[in-house]
Amino acid sequence: MKTAVIVFPGSNCDRDMAVALEQVTGGAPAMVWHRDTDLPDGTEFIALPGGFSYGDYLRSGAMAARSPILRAVADAAGRGVPVLGVCNGFQVLTEAQLLPGALMRNAGLNFVCRTVPLRVENSQSLFTASYNAGEEINIPVAHHDGNYFADAATLDRIEGDGRVAFRYADSVNGSARDIAGVLNDAGNVLGMMPHPERAIDRAHGGTDGLRLFEAALGVLA
């Protein structure tokens, strides 16, 4: 399976993401620079990694969302190619309006860096099919701007449509309705603040993140 990791200046989880993808698919992903205008032909899965793209200038993810490669990512997403945005990647996807809402400064103003329990809200999506609905999984978070915001009508709509993929089991950052991960309308774009690529090996302290990649990359154990 051909996968790609988008690399922005300031990305710092791109190599962790590449390790996760290679571990599951057996092949190294293409590392695609933000100034590129095209994805490699036949790209079947795109990951936007965590980090601090463009130094979080203006707003987290704002500059990256306007970079040349994002037009290609949006085109691919429109064709149904799975797109996973983690942490800064989630911020980029909301800024690019591929996902609803916005990620604001954590309510407690602190950078939060620890493993947190998540509740799987939707186990039917291509990213979450390896989990059971309502299951609690443990995935690390590391962010300053993870406070999910959307207006009440949008929140009601995405909840009603089953587009909340994950919810924090305990409040972590002030997110509206404790939302940790959101799917797009078609279900092929997932943004989440927690880092599944940091939970793919027993040495990480857990492998709950690995199951997301196994589901999304079609190699369900």
Next chain:
Amino acid sequence: MKVNVYVTLKPGVLDPQGKAIHHALEGLGFGGVADVRAGRFIELDVADGTSDADLDAMCAKLLANMVIENYRIERP
């Protein structure tokens, strides 16, 4: 031509930074501050005759995130 753009959080959007500033002011002994909202000020140096429509587009497409923010343009 210098154009000033003020980007502010929409009413109703919680502003944790404004709250922290508020608490810090209180800590310095400044009572009587009812609320603090933090925003962003951007100064653009644009060609004379840049249209309102272009300035609006700059704000809506990049300078402000319309999900959470409003903007106000101040021309000379």
